[in-house]
Amino acid sequence: MTNSLEELEYADCILLTGSNTTETHPVTATFIKRAVLLHGAKLIVVDPREIELAKYANIYLQPRNGTDVAWINGMMHVILKEGLHNKKFIEERTEGFETIIPIIEKFTPEKVEEITGIPREKLIEAARIFATAKNGSIVYAMGITQHITGTDNVLSLANLAMITGNVGKEFSGVNPLRGQNNVQGACDMGCLPSFLPGYARVEDAQARKRFEDFYGVPLPEKAGLTVVEMMEAAIEGKVKAMYVVGENPLLTDPNIPHVEKALKNLEFLVVQDMFMTETAKCADLVLPSASFAEKEGTFTNTERRVLPVRPAFEPLYGSKTDLEIISLLWRAMGGEIRISSSKDVLDEINRVVPSYRGITYERIKSGERIQWPCPDVNHPGTKYLHKDVFARGKGKFHPVDFIPPNELPDEEYPFLLSTGRIMFHYHTGSMTRKVSSLELFAPEPFVEISDKDLKRLNVKDGEMVKVISRRGEITLRAKRSERVFEGSVFIPFHYAEASANILTNDALDPISKIPEFKVAAVRIEKI
Amino acid sequence: MEVEITIDGKKIKAQKNENLLRVAKKNGIYIPSLCYYEKISPTGVCRLCLVKVENMRGLVPACATFVTDGMKVIANDEELFELRRDILDMLLSEHNADCIACDKNGSCELQDLAYRFGLELKNRKFRPLWHELELRRDESSYVLSFDSSKCVKCQRCIKACYEIQGKGVLSFAKRGMETYLVAGFGTWKDSECDACGECVQACPVGAIVEKPVFERVRAIDVEKKVETTCPYCGVGCQIELWVKEGKIVKVRGLDEKPNNGSLCVKGRFGFSFVHSEERLKSPLLREGNQFKEIGWDEAIRIFVERIKEIKEKYGPESIAVLASAKITNEENYLLQKFTRVVLGTNNIDHCARL
Numbered sequence: 001m002t003n004s005l006e007e008l009e010y011a012d013c014i015l016l017t018g019s020n021t022t023e024t025h026p027v028t029a030t031f032i033k034r035a036v037l038l039h040g041a042k043l044i045v046v047d048p049r050e051i052e053l054a055k056y057a058n059i060y061l062q063p064r065n066g067t068d069v070a071w072i073n074g075m076m077h078v079i080l081k082e083g084l085h086n087k088k089f090i091e092e093r094t095e096g097f098e099t100i101i102p103i104i105e106k107f108t109p110e111k112v113e114e115i116t117g118i119p120r121e122k123l124i125e126a127a128r129i130f131a132t133a134k135n136g137s138i139v140y141a142m143g144i145t146q147h148i149t150g151t152d153n154v155l156s157l158a159n160l161a162m163i164t165g166n167v168g169k170e171f172s173g174v175n176p177l178r179g180q181n182n183v184q185g186a187c188d189m190g191c192l193p194s195f196l197p198g199y200a201r202v203e204d205a206q207a208r209k210r211f212e213d214f215y216g217v218p219l220p221e222k223a224g225l226t227v228v229e230m231m232e233a234a235i236e237g238k239v240k241a242m243y244v245v246g247e248n249p250l251l252t253d254p255n256i257p258h259v260e261k262a263l264k265n266l267e268f269l270v271v272q273d274m275f276m277t278e279t280a281k282c283a284d285l286v287l288p289s290a291s292f293a294e295k296e297g298t299f300t301n302t303e304r305r306v307l308p309v310r311p312a313f314e315p316l317y318g319s320k321t322d323l324e325i326i327s328l329l330w331r332a333m334g335g336e337i338r339i340s341s342s343k344d345v346l347d348e349i350n351r352v353v354p355s356y357r358g359i360t361y362e363r364i365k366s367g368e369r370i371q372w373p374c375p376d377v378n379h380p381g382t383k384y385l386h387k388d389v390f391a392r393g394k395g396k397f398h399p400v401d402f403i404p405p406n407e408l409p410d411e412e413y414p415f416l417l418s419t420g421r422i423m424f425h426y427h428t429g430s431m432t433r434k435v436s437s438l439e440l441f442a443p444e445p446f447v448e449i450s451d452k453d454l455k456r457l458n459v460k461d462g463e464m465v466k467v468i469s470r471r472g473e474i475t476l477r478a479k480r481s482e483r484v485f486e487g488s489v490f491i492p493f494h495y496a497e498a499s500a501n502i503l504t505n506d507a508l509d510p511i512s513k514i515p516e517f518k519v520a521a522v523r524i525e526k527i
Numbered sequence: 528m529e530v531e532i533t534i535d536g537k538k539i540k541a542q543k544n545e546n547l548l549r550v551a552k553k554n555g556i557y558i559p560s561l562c563y564y565e566k567i568s569p570t571g572v573c574r575l576c577l578v579k580v581e582n583m584r585g586l587v588p589a590c591a592t593f594v595t596d597g598m599k600v601i602a603n604d605e606e607l608f609e610l611r612r613d614i615l616d617m618l619l620s621e622h623n624a625d626c627i628a629c630d631k632n633g634s635c636e637l638q639d640l641a642y643r644f645g646l647e648l649k650n651r652k653f654r655p656l657w658h659e660l661e662l663r664r665d666e667s668s669y670v671l672s673f674d675s676s677k678c679v680k681c682q683r684c685i686k687a688c689y690e691i692q693g694k695g696v697l698s699f700a701k702r703g704m705e706t707y708l709v710a711g712f713g714t715w716k717d718s719e720c721d722a723c724g725e726c727v728q729a730c731p732v733g734a735i736v737e738k739p740v741f742e743r744v745r746a747i748d749v750e751k752k753v754e755t756t757c758p759y760c761g762v763g764c765q766i767e768l769w770v771k772e773g774k775i776v777k778v779r780g781l782d783e784k785p786n787n788g789s790l791c792v793k794g795r796f797g798f799s800f801v802h803s804e805e806r807l808k809s810p811l812l813r814e815g816n817q818f819k820e821i822g823w824d825e826a827i828r829i830f831v832e833r834i835k836e837i838k839e840k841y842g843p844e845s846i847a848v849l850a851s852a853k854i855t856n857e858e859n860y861l862l863q864k865f866t867r868v869v870l871g872t873n874n875i876d877h878c879a880r881l
């Protein structure tokens with residue numbers, strides 16, 4: 001996020017899109033609700049599903065799945081036409097504004113209505129509300145990124161923020177909500193195929209050299225493979241061994257049948273986890289790891305805040321912390337490793353990752369919870385980004401045109417499927433599904449279907465149905481829902497017994513390599 | 528703007544329009560209160576914080592009074608003490624003070640007040656009434672229990688649910704002595720409750736409590752409290768794990784950024800997985816369709832043998848590593864370094880995109 005969570009509460013206007021915040025980031029949703037209920041903020045919700053926060057919204061727009069670029073361009077069309085854009089900001093802080101004008105001109109409210117289904121008056125009203133707010137904050141999540149056009153969607157939102165001057169100020173910015181507890185940290189630490197720690201490009205010789213000097217060894221020069229590419233390479237026999245730490249791709253990756261084939265094709269699969277996950281069941285070697293309550297270290301949250309993790313007790317059941325396991329493997333591989341505690345590692349992180357330089361073990365121990373970038377030990381951390389300049393100097397506008405989703409409903413697969421989370425479970429459920437009270441709240445998988453479609457299918461609320469896509473099929477309970485529109489269905493992906501990702505499409509965004517989880521075509525059969 | 532006021536003869540600097548109760552508390556002047564809760568707007572119903580202010584008629588609740596320059600306040604004198612004691616005495620007559628069996632024993636604001644004001648049974652003026660009122664229990668929530676005989680009707684839960692959680696699930700039904708708390712239109716289970724537990728954290732007494740995870744537990748039984756970070760979502764709520772006999776028995780939200788005490792159902796109630804019998808208990812090696820338990824030394828040896836063999840035969844690009852969005856920064860850092868330096872490949876990713 002460019003802003004802090006606490007700033008959300010005091011924004012004048014929040015544009016929330018592609019995030020069912022109540023279910024995926026529950027406490028973040030409370031900041032948004034308080035902004036509306038206690039501080040009079042205007043809330044615009046744009047989401048194909050009528051999520052809980054739509055009830056709090058001043059205006060709710062329901063676009064068809066995968067049509068985000070169209071409505072965002074449409075909002076900019078209205079803003080430009082009515083002269084509501086922030087000319088001063090555009091001139092002083094950005095470049096390339098003229099490049100987006102020809103495209104934006106095409107997206108008249110009428111055209112947007114045709115593509116997205118959003119009534120033109122509503123689009124115009126939303127555009128006016130957002131453009132005239134003093135501080136407007138854009139909040140989004142996977143509903144924006146998990147499309148083949150995910151990168152385009154994000155660039156469009158950035159355009160919208162810049163055209164209205166809503167960047168680099170307190171309370172206003174473009175704020176992606178990161179899903180899992182330490183996604184932000186895993187990226188910061190360089191657990192990415194093309195980036196070293198601190199987002200130093202692997203293929204940038206100078207950046208690499210800095211790490212080579214520090215590590216004292218030459219580093220591989222070519223960017224590596226992404227998760228989805230790794231699976232592809234395993235099927236082709238190029239990747240032979242895989243070491244999976246605390247992940248469960250057999251439930252989280254799109255097109256599970258494909259992933260299963262990939263994992264089975266490996267010569268050696270090692271899985272390190274707390275539980276016998278679906279992926280662990282395929283492993284050749286399984287290493288038991290400790291839970292968060294048994295280790296020391298840090299997590300970095302969605303607002304870049306580095307937070308303490310402290311042990312309540314020693315690793316249980318003969319498990320070891322991931323830190324200890326990796327160190328043991330390292331030593332056994334014949335390497336020299338001078339690291340024995342999380343403190344040692346953080347000391348090293350302080351030295352090689354510039355934005356973490358001032359986030360020292362001592363400061364964390366003393367109770368500070370600092371937001372990066374924090375360039376030195378006296379720096380208080382950074383509440384919001386891009387204050388006077390963007391990281392790259394001037395903010396660049398990118399012209400983005402609308403491309404329809406990769407797979408759309410047709411006669412054979414007439415329903416549009418999207419997937420996501422629910423509040424009571426977390427990710428693959430490997431943790432929450434072992435908590436009995438959480439299971440009571442949400443014990444089994446379901447597919448949300450609109451009332452009209454239920455009638456058409458002659459299926460009753462609560463009956464079992466088969467959902468089938470080009471990739472595979474699952475059986476689960478139908479649930480009547482007012483959240484989804486006619487012709488679309490929603491399935492949470494936490495449940496191994498009816499895994500939504502058996503159905504999802506693994507078509508990727510060409511740049512971010514994010515799969516299109518939010519749109520797939522399915523058929524529903526009564527059983 | 529800074530102003531100067533006097534409380535019980537003591538000169539105190541404060542910000543104009545700060546609330547008087549807060550100013551007093553901050554400056555170490557004791558004024559009893561029950562319905563006051565920092566995080567919500569003042570309610571002024573318990574009347575325990577009544578004080579005398581010069582040039583103001585009658586007694587005023589400190590929690591709903593804003594300080595102004597030169598304000599002179601009497602916060603404690605004999606008359607106020609007697610009055611507060613009577614108010615408490617009355618509250619106690621409506622309260623099922625079965626402290627022996629209460630989750631809140633030792634951490635209850637009403638118990639503390641009764642103790643402070645010397646309201647042991649023999650000193651009470653008002654006869655117990657609570658058992659004449661209709662008892663309403665709500666056990667329908669999967670995580671909370673409500674017992675009306677413990678409720679002091681302070682409204683803290685009602686306001687916490689609306690003003691902090693942004694929900695508004697709770698309200699009072701009926702009036703006067705018969706007032707009682709309801710969730711939604713009847714039961715907790717059928718209400719719109721998110722099970723966030725904000726109301727539990729706000730309740731000063733044992734009226735709303737968590738259902739036990741393993742066994743009942745009181746704050747005073749807890750052996751260790753550990754401040755850490757919720758392991759679930761990217762908000763990173765700050766939590767305090769309450770540990771007893773080596774188990775996490777309860778969780779509180781910490782008043783720190785980013786969550787300021789708030790949690791969701793997972794962060795507050797989702798921890799028994801740590802102690803699950805299903806946890807892996809030893810390294811496992813595949814033998815055909817089965818797994819065999821092996822020791823750590825052997826597991827490490829096998830990892831090294833097989834990985835070295837594959838690396839030699841097919842090159843480092845034949846190895847891939849999946850890091851985790853669940854493990855710590857330190858662990859992820861070390862894992863990427865291991866992958867690049869020891870295994871010799873950039874084939875490392877995690878499920879950021881998923």
Ligand code: SF4
Nearest residue numbers: 688720721723724726
């Ligand atoms: S648990 Fe949360 S949502 Fe439910 S009643 Fe209490 S405060 Fe309200």
Ligand code: SF4
Nearest residue numbers: 678679681682684730
């Ligand atoms: S349940 Fe607790 S917080 Fe709510 S009114 Fe009763 S005593 Fe106050």
Ligand code: SF4
Nearest residue numbers: 757759760764791794
């Ligand atoms: S308590 Fe809930 S909102 Fe907070 S970090 Fe945990 S899962 Fe996220």
